[in-house]
Amino acid sequence: MSSAAAPIAATIDKTRTTLAAAGLGDNVPRYTSYPTAPHFHPGVDAVTVRGWMDALEGDDEISLYLHIPYCDRLCWFCACHTKQTRHYAPVATFLRSLHREIETVGRLVSGRRRIRAVHFGGGSPTMLKPDDILMLGKVLRDRFDFLDDASLSVEIDPNDMDEGRLDAFAAIGMTRASLGVQDFDPKVQKAINREQSFALTKGIVGAVRARGVGSVNLDLLYGLPHQTCESVAATVARALTLAPDRLALFGYAHVPWFKKHQTMIDEACLPDSAARLAQSQLAARLIVSAGYEALGLDHFAKPQDALAVAARAGRIRRNFQGYTEDQCETLIGLGPSSISRYREGHAQNIVATGEYEKTVNSGQLATARGIEFSLDDLARGWIIEGLMCNFAFSAIDLVERFGTVGQTLLCEASRLAINGAGGLLRLDGENFVVPHESRPLVRTVAAKFDTYLRDRTGRHSVAV
Numbered sequence: 325m326s327s328a329a330a331p332i333a334a335t336i337d338k339t340r341t342t343l344a345a346a347g348l349g350d351n352v353p354r355y356t357s358y359p360t361a362p363h364f365h366p367g368v369d370a371v372t373v374r375g376w377m378d379a380l381e382g383d384d385e386i387s388l389y390l391h392i393p394y395c396d397r398l399c400w401f402c403a404c405h406t407k408q409t410r411h412y413a414p415v416a417t418f419l420r421s422l423h424r425e426i427e428t429v430g431r432l433v434s435g436r437r438r439i440r441a442v443h444f445g446g447g448s449p450t451m452l453k454p455d456d457i458l459m460l461g462k463v464l465r466d467r468f469d470f471l472d473d474a475s476l477s478v479e480i481d482p483n484d485m486d487e488g489r490l491d492a493f494a495a496i497g498m499t500r501a502s503l504g505v506q507d508f509d510p511k512v513q514k515a516i517n518r519e520q521s522f523a524l525t526k527g528i529v530g531a532v533r534a535r536g537v538g539s540v541n542l543d544l545l546y547g548l549p550h551q552t553c554e555s556v557a558a559t560v561a562r563a564l565t566l567a568p569d570r571l572a573l574f575g576y577a578h579v580p581w582f583k584k585h586q587t588m589i590d591e592a593c594l595p596d597s598a599a600r601l602a603q604s605q606l607a608a609r610l611i612v613s614a615g616y617e618a619l620g621l622d623h624f625a626k627p628q629d630a631l632a633v634a635a636r637a638g639r640i641r642r643n644f645q646g647y648t649e650d651q652c653e654t655l656i657g658l659g660p661s662s663i664s665r666y667r668e669g670h671a672q673n674i675v676a677t678g679e680y681e682k683t684v685n686s687g688q689l690a691t692a693r694g695i696e697f698s699l700d701d702l703a704r705g706w707i708i709e710g711l712m713c714n715f716a717f718s719a720i721d722l723v724e725r726f727g728t729v730g731q732t733l734l735c736e737a738s739r740l741a742i743n744g745a746g747g748l749l750r751l752d753g754e755n756f757v758v759p760h761e762s763r764p765l766v767r768t769v770a771a772k773f774d775t776y777l778r779d780r781t782g783r784h785s786v787a788v
Contacts, residue, residue: 352771354577355712356644357670358705359695361663363776364672368694376666377429380436380654385471387652388439388464389644391659392446393677394418396484398585399506399518405661405675406447414677419456421681423463425658428687430467433656437468441650444478451481454488461496475499475650482520482528490528494535501532502541502572507548508559515549515593522562529566539629542568546603547576549593556603560610570631571616571624572646573607575600601764620713621766623647640713647713660690669696700775703729707737708770715758715766719751733773740772748772 353360380386391405394415398408409415430437442464452460464470477500478493493501505525506518513519529540542563546556563571578594580586595603608618616624617632619640625632634640634649641648643655644663657664660680663672671694674680683690697705703726710717719737723730741751748762748769758769771777 352767352777353774355708355767355770356642356646357663357665358708358774359670359701359776360774361670361672364670364693364695366693368669368671368691368696370689370691372669372694372696373664373666373671373689373691374432376668376671377432377436379666379668380433382436383438384436384654385438385440385652386433386436386468387441387443387650387655388468389443389445389655389657389662389664390422390449390460391657391662391673392418392444392449392452393660394451395446395448395481396451397517399516402583402585404445404447407677412453415452416456418677418681419452419460421684422460422659424687425684425690426463426467428684428689429656429658432689439464439468439470439474440652441475441648442477443645444476445645446479448481448484449478450484450489450493452489454492457489457492458495461492464496470497477502477645479504480528480532482524485528485531487531490531490535494532494537498532498535498537500539500541501528501537502543503528505542505559505563506545507551507555508562509550509555512548512550512555516589526566529568539569540566541570541572542566543572543574544607545574545576546607547578547595547600549589551595551603552599553602553606556607557610560607564611564614569626569629571611573604573611573622573624575604575622604764620647621763635713638714642709642712664694670694699726699729702726703733704773704775707733707773711758711766711770711773715763716752716755719754719756736773 392415393406394409395402395406396409398406474497476497478498480501480503482503503525504518505520506516507513508522508525510519525542532540544559544563576594578586578589578591580589604622608624611624612618615626617627617635618624619631619635620642623631623646625635630649631640631647639649639651641650643650643665644657653665653667655665657671657673660673660677661675663670671691673690674683674692680690695701703722706725707717707722719734722734722737726733737749737756738751741749741756748758748765749772750757750759758766762769
């Protein structure tokens with residue numbers, strides 16, 4: 325182990341003790357929503373969601389998420405709802421259905437459709453042909469009213485990109501490019517079926533910047549097969565030479581019971597929880613020492629980046645795409661499996677692409693399931709988002725926002741802090757705070773407030 329990793333390694337035994345003292349298993353949700361998706365149910369349907377759309381106010385700002393459910397290769401580490409195709413015909417068919425869904429949703433929110441942000445995810449949005457990218461951008465702008473400073477983010481697989489696709493995404497207004505890197509070590513790349521040279525990545529970063537894209541994010545992973553502290557440090561060092569505006573440092577979620585293709589990964593080559601912690605903390609330290617600000621659990625940004633500015637102002641949020649400066653209360657998901665958030669609750673589209681296409685082609689909303697918020701859900705969700713974003717929440721704000729429910733949760737939080745909770749939560753003045761040394765375990769802290777988790781419904785990835 326490198327000398328840089330040695331101080332981190334010394335904390336591993338303490339972390340194991342802390343986890344055991346917390347009285348909770350290592351496997352907990354990532355908390356990009358609350359309640360989490362395993363607790364959605366079919367009682368929330370298209371009729372429910374149409375009512376939520378009707379309740380939108382005329383001056384509401386809305387964010388959109390478009391899920392492209394296809395890839396031209398299957399990365400074995402991926403846990404997204406996606407499918408591999410070697411032919412473009414299924415993609416073209418899907419796009420016609422996506423256009424129809426956009427038209428339906430645009431009609432239903434007519435007069436209340438001011439768009440603040442759009443995010444293209446998948447799958448691989450960048451496998452779309454240039455003409456289809458341009459048409460998709462046109463359909464969106466025809467059906468929704470984009471604010472002048474609206475953002476448009478695209479998840480990019482550098483292997484897909486060429487000049488035509490780069491030009492097309494620039495033409496429809498791309499303001500942020502998020503490049504999947506994972507790791508630059510060829511041995512690791514081969515083990516996860518994601519071979520991608522540093523030169524290719526560097527070329528795409530330069531190409532999007534040459535087209536006026538003002539923000540570039542790189543996604544890195546730790547906890548992958550064959551990774552070591554040394555190899556992770558080498559990947560971080562190479563990523564930093566590209567001077568990204570943001571970096572996301574995710575822990576690989578090994579969930580082969582959920583995504584069967586992950587069985588292609590040799591579990592014997594995966595680092596254990598202690599090694600994962602060492603890798604994540606070493607990478608974080610290297611990124612921060614390069615001048616980036618640490619944001620929430622796993623994001624980093626240059627001080628002048630909008631996400632860092634929002635974090636300093638206490639306005640960073642967490643949604644299904646991770647950390648964001650987007651303040652919209654309404655996020656509408658488009659495409660199969662996409663999840664929406666309304667003031668009243670969450671709703672998820674049909675996952676199966678064929679069934680999704682049949683439903684939206686008939687002019688119906690594709691809602692399959694969801695959950696309506698109770699006041700208790702809203703209060704617990706507020707606590708969990710505060711912990712995940714700021715590692716703290718205010719006792720006074722909790723009671724002022726949620727009244728009697730807030731008082732009940734205040735007692736719950738106080739018991740956790742007084743009883744120790746494995747050193748994961750402390751009361752500091754009027755704020756409940758996750759101590760700095762326990763921040764890598766913030767998901768475990770958040771899980772203490774997850775009333776749904778107590779019934780052990782659903783399986784989740786490890787906490788670190």
